[in-house]
Amino acid sequence: MLAVRFPAGAAPRRPLGEPMKSIRFRKYSLNGNTFVFIDETAGRDLNEAELSRFAFRATNSYFGIGADNLIILQPCTPEALAAINEARGYWETPPAAGTADFIFRMFEPDGTEAFSCGNGLTCIADHLHLQLGLHRCRIMTQVPLEAPQVLTVGWDAESGMNWANLGAVRAVPPFMVNAPTEAVGRGDLTRIRDLKVCFSDTHPEHPTQAAPLELTGYLVFTGEPHLVLLTQDGFPDRRIAAALFAEHNGRSPGEALRGSYNSWLVHYIGTYLNRTLASRFPCGINVNFVRLVEPRGTIEYRCFERGIDHETLACGTGAVAASAVVRELGLADGDDFRIHPHRCRWYHPRAAFIVRRRAEGWHLYGRPDLLYEGTFPFGRADIGGATSPLPEPPPAPPPCNPETRSGMSP
Numbered sequence: 001m002l003a004v005r006f007p008a009g010a011a012p013r014r015p016l017g018e019p020m021k022s023i024r025f026r027k028y029s030l031n032g033n034t035f036v037f038i039d040e041t042a043g044r045d046l047n048e049a050e051l052s053r054f055a056f057r058a059t060n061s062y063f064g065i066g067a068d069n070l071i072i073l074q075p076c077t078p079e080a081l082a083a084i085n086e087a088r089g090y091w092e093t094p095p096a097a098g099t100a101d102f103i104f105r106m107f108e109p110d111g112t113e114a115f116s117c118g119n120g121l122t123c124i125a126d127h128l129h130l131q132l133g134l135h136r137c138r139i140m141t142q143v144p145l146e147a148p149q150v151l152t153v154g155w156d157a158e159s160g161m162n163w164a165n166l167g168a169v170r171a172v173p174p175f176m177v178n179a180p181t182e183a184v185g186r187g188d189l190t191r192i193r194d195l196k197v198c199f200s201d202t203h204p205e206h207p208t209q210a211a212p213l214e215l216t217g218y219l220v221f222t223g224e225p226h227l228v229l230l231t232q233d234g235f236p237d238r239r240i241a242a243a244l245f246a247e248h249n250g251r252s253p254g255e256a257l258r259g260s261y262n263s264w265l266v267h268y269i270g271t272y273l274n275r276t277l278a279s280r281f282p283c284g285i286n287v288n289f290v291r292l293v294e295p296r297g298t299i300e301y302r303c304f305e306r307g308i309d310h311e312t313l314a315c316g317t318g319a320v321a322a323s324a325v326v327r328e329l330g331l332a333d334g335d336d337f338r339i340h341p342h343r344c345r346w347y348h349p350r351a352a353f354i355v356r357r358r359a360e361g362w363h364l365y366g367r368p369d370l371l372y373e374g375t376f377p378f379g380r381a382d383i384g385g386a387t388s389p390l391p392e393p394p395p396a397p398p399p400c401n402p403e404t405r406s407g408m409s410p
Contacts, residue, residue, distance in 0.1 A: 019379070021045065022218050023054065027067060028123040031351045032313025032344040036121055038125065040074045041102065048087035048379075052111030054378055059109040065376060068305075068312055070107040073127070076100040076140050088113070089145055100129075100140035100150045110309035115147075116141045116223030118316020118364045121164035125153035126368040129162065139244050142223060147225070151361075155291040161354070162368055166317065169324040172219040172226075175334040179280040182221060185328045189220040192227070195280075197272045206245070206260040213237060213269070218325045222362070224286055225306075226321035231291040240265065245300060258359060261378040263343075265338045266311050270304025281306075286315065290322045293340065297332045299323060300340040314341035316353070320362045323355040330402070 023045050026037045038045060046054055051072060056245035057064035074080045080103060104124060106114040122140060128134040134156035153164045169188050181190035195215040199206065214236055217229045235241035270287045278284075284306030287320045293300050303315035303320045321337040326332050335357035336350040344351040354365040 013048040020377045021379065023376045023378050024373070025058070025065065025376060026127070027065065027371045027373055028071075028126070028368050029343050030123055030314065030316070030368045031353065032347060033119040033169045033315060034371075035069050035071045035106075035117075035123055036065050036067045037071045037073070037123065038116070039127065039131075040072055044074075046072075048083065050107075050378070051107060052113075056105035056109060057287060057376065057378060058107075060276065065161040068308055069109075069114065069117065069120065071117070072105040072107070073124055074103040074105065074143045076103050076138075084143065088144070091146060095148050096157055096307060097142065099137040102137060102139050103143065104139045104141045106141055110307075113144050114224070114307050115144060116166075116317060118164055118166055118318075118320060119314065119366065119368075120316070121151065121153050122162045122316060122364060122366045123165075123368040125155060125162040128153070128330065129155040129371075149276050151223075154287045156365070159171055159365065160367070161365045163363050164316070164360075165361045165363050168318055169362060170221050170319065172221045176221075176281065176283045176285075177219060177284060182340065184218065189218050189325055190254055192217055192219055197269055199268070203261050203264045206264075213238075213240065215269075216221070218329075219285075220321045220324050222320045222324065224317040225281070225283060226286045226288055227281075228288045228290055228320055228321055230325070231289065245301065263311065266302050270311065271309065274304075274306055274309065285381065286318055286321075288315070288318045290325070292326065292331060297334060297336065298338045298340065299326055299332075300342050302342045313344040313347070314351070314353070316364045316366070318409040319353045320355055320364055323357070324362065327357065351397050 019377065024036065028035045028037055055070040058070040059067050076097050078094070080095045081097055085091055085094050100314050104118050104121060106117045108114055128137055134153060139152050139153055140150050142149045149167060151165055151167055153162070155162050162298040171187060171190050179192055181192050182190050193216045195217065197213040197215060201213070201370050217227045218236050220226050220228065229235070229239040232246060243262050244265055252255060266289060273287055274281065274284050286306050287304040289302045292298070299322050301318065302311060303318040304311050305315060319341070323337040323339065326337070327335070339353040339355055341351055341353070349379065356363045356365070
């Protein structure tokens with residue numbers, strides 16, 4: 001096991017006399033989706049103000065550890081819930097502490113608190129099993145919402161896999177969508193049309209003066225809001241639909257990513273929907289690109305995550321969202337699905353999730369990897385004394401220009 005230590009000279013500057021905290025952490029990965037995890041079940045290492053600032057250190061590989069997100073596990077006690085509410089004001093009345101054993105919290109690189117995370121919950125299940133000998137636990141998640149949910153996580157002895165029961169899928173709450181939608185089937189998901197993506201930026205492989213993409217997709221909430229785009233019917237341009245899952249033809253993952261048209265498309269469309277069309281998705285939207293592959297019941301997907309603003313190698317709530325849409329539309333038989341995370345399979349060709357629908361909810365199964373553990377020096381001062389050293393994001397792509405087909409200047 002690698003123990004991470006930083007020399008004193010590498011520590012950030014801080015005001016004279018201010019003590020540094022030594023933060024113990026573990027770094028987990030599930031199909032390439034990475035997390036810095038801090039176990040606070042035995043006591044707090046960071047107060048609420050420090051949690052959001054430490055998220056930058058945890059996720060940034062240049063100025064900290066490096067991961068997709070920061071995860072905090074806390075005991076579900078009245079004191080812990082009161083401290084959260086005092087600092088963040090999420091609820092009129094804190095939820096009942098006796099309904100769960102632990103509180104699951106996840107922070108984005110900019111310090112905002114996410115709703116939930118399927119992969120993160122599955123990693124927590126691995127930690128609780130290996131460190132505390134717990135085979136099944138109740139976890140409070142979706143903490144920033146008015147009514148947090150209590151889910152179960154655990155370890156399956158027969159398969160050796162960890163699992164998270166994400167509960168019932170449901171329609172994305174109205175305050176997260178500001179656009180006309182149509183109920184599909186029982187109303188657990190909705191269809192959204194006329195998502196027009198215009199290309200003000202270009203790629204050498206992108207069709208010259210291409211018409212805007214007018215996308216049709218499906219919205220579903222699996223602990224996080226997801227838009228599922230099926231390549232078979234959500235994309236009017238078949239060339240673009242096919243390009244999204246182009247193989248990297250034996251090149252290394254790094255070579256395939258550099259200049260990759262398919263990755264450029266995923267990033268451009270995800271960014272466009274989250275920034276240029278932000279008024280339609282006030283909380284942001286996770287964007288899943290999905291295709292069906294053989295054998296029947298197998299799904300391949302890519303996911304652009306709203307809080308990170310880029311594609312991750314895999315997304316657990318996205319895997320469940322894709323499965324729920326495919327099942328509701330009758331595109332697969334049964335209640336068990338094998339999910340192939342396309343980007344992760346560039347590195348690990350056999351990477352997969354298992355998703356199962358059961359009476360008590362949708363279950364995500366995976367095999368988390370504990371990469372290493374260590375300590376990180378952290379003080380109140382941040383880089384250069386700033387409390388939020390994140391750079392300003394680049395400007396959003398402009399909306400479609402109705403006077404041109406492409407949205408690009410003539």
